[in-house]
Amino acid sequence: MVKRYRWAAGLAAVCGLLMAAPQANAEVEPGGWTPQSPGYKVQEKGCGHADGMTFSLTCADTSGEQRAERRYDTYTGGTHQFEGYFRISSMGGSRISLKQTFRDTSGSQGPYYMLAVENGGRLYTVAGGTTVSNAGTVGATVRVNTVNQVGKTHRTYINGSLANTVDSPSGSYYDKFGAYRTSSGNGPITVTWSNVKFWSK
Template sequence: MRILCVVCAAALLTLVSPLAAQAQVEPGGWTSYSPSFTEQERGCGQISGLNFQLTCSTGSGDQRAERRYATYSSGTRQFEGSFRITSMTGTRISLKQTFNESAAGPYFMLAVERGGRLYRVGGDTIATGATVGTTVRVNTVHVVGSQHRTYINGSLKHTMSSPGGSFYDKFGTYRTDSGSGPIQATWSGVQFWRK
């Protein structure tokens, strides 16, 4: 009986450990939490569960369908979520933001161009391959007052310095100043950690 219990415990540990290891980048010392959120639908933006879309092709106005999470102002925060673009005839649409509430503007915006290039708005290419039908996992690790790191499919792709202040996470579909829809994207596996 004791041998059987040891074998069962080892099998359970084998099943549970990989899930914990895959759930986040930069493992060690994280605590899972569930921040509150509000939904933002403006212009031709529409939300249904974790499906976000811009239905129009206009290149002007406030076109967004996003979730905006609770504000934080200290510590280290990690966001994880996967998106899959199900249709896109538009281009230059923001999918994930870390918003600097203290500066009243976006601090980090991860956007996609038609063809699958992921880039930081105002910056360089972060990754490629975000094509229609492909699932892409995004992790952002934000050390308030120090650094913001972006991982794509588990690989570190972008690092930038961070000021202090108040921030919040957003994801969905948002037309950038140089972008236009339509686009439809589905998010899944959204999780948050802090330490």
């Protein structure tokens, strides 16, 4: 009985360790991903304010730079996946960028891919205005995954479903999320991000 008890206790301990270990698999396009922990800087301008993972634009200005974002470290080449959940708690404005994949290549710097939200919940690409989803309503929790296969394609998933694909030029990039007034947008807005993860392969 003692031997059986020790064997069972050992098995339970191993199972407990396996269950507690963090999963390396990404939520979309599983297989071969390595978790990453890039550093970041908080960016606040105009009436933008960041409080932990909550980002607010407190004014309705239609000019000037209004932003509250996290800017993560630059990467070059490879395939990189971002995952995060956002929830808009209030939105009196419209056309606010929530997630950006930014080019950081000499001569080509700029917001290569911007996912924005209109009042009413339409999520769209700022370049071209393509509708990505209508899930971005106030109070809803939305999962966003972007997969940037540098030199090939950049793919966006909303709540686990592929919603947009664009070409990805070679070069360097970084991820940003928060709240940023687009050239045709204005606040106010308050959005909270959570469970943000990164992988590469």
